[in-house]
Amino acid sequence: MTASALDILAQHNLRKTAVRAQVLDIFLDSREALSHNDIEAHFNQVDRITLYRTLKTFEEKGVIHKAIDGGEKLKYALCSGHCSEHAHEDHHAHFHCDQCGKTVCIESMHIPAVQAPAGYQLSGAYLVLKGTCATCT
Amino acid sequence: MTASALDILAQHNLRKTAVRAQVLDIFLDSREALSHNDIEAHFNQVDRITLYRTLKTFEEKGVIHKAIDGGEKLKYALCSGHCSEHAHEDHHAHFHCDQCGKTVCIESMHIPAVQAPAGYQLSGAYLVLKGTCATCT
């Protein structure tokens, strides 16, 4: 059972608008994390300010999460399942291909538990794998 | 024995210029990773384009490394010891404070060895710890 764009909007109490539905469709069609620019390129025509706000809202509401990859531009990916405004649970690694620049979620790899240095209080961690993806090998 | 700015430039076969020496002094005086803006703020007057080029050169030559922290702006930190143009060895974690935004190298924490997902070829990894630093606790 795959959730549709409208399902996702309903689940997060977000108004159903054309831009939002189309952005979600783009994420649903993609297996890689997407930057603002990637998404803009999928539209015939879209206001980029609206797109910034859409992504910000989605991120705040737990629809998408930032895919940290050490690259120059910020990318987002769909949250898998049960994230909400108050509980983002994205404890998985991301892989960034040095060749093609694509970034993917590695849902199966959880962030290993690490010990905080003395005096520091940990709230989370990012793990980014770099290398060559299956397509670029 | 602490290397001076001029020592570092000599070690990497870089010309000794005022801007470069001063940028290195700023890094040597700082225990945290610095963004372009942080560095610019330490100068009375500096051309920001020169600063961009200085940081780029330092990064390429193994003088500084990018401190990935998941934050909005790129930061750099001095490489410890034996990095060169052809061998950047920065296999340590970084800590990013959610409160003050400061990022520090955790030299003592090496990146754990992880298994590459099927079809992927690993060349490295980043580990970023988030939380509250000793000062902000």
Place this chain on the structure above:
DNA sequence: TGTTTAATGCAACGTTGTTTCATTTGGCAA
């Protein structure tokens, strides 16, 4: 000291992201 080559300073330009405000539209209740 003079020559060569790299570094700098400056201008111009492009990209990215934010803020403000008027207009449009989705959700909801009468």
Place this chain on the structure above:
DNA sequence: TTGCCAAATGAAACAACGTTGCATTAAACA
């Protein structure tokens, strides 16, 4: 179904960040 209200959108203006090309200056070395 209609109309109202709050939220989303579109447009303009602006700020921050970053790059490129070119003329000038300065470091290195003979």
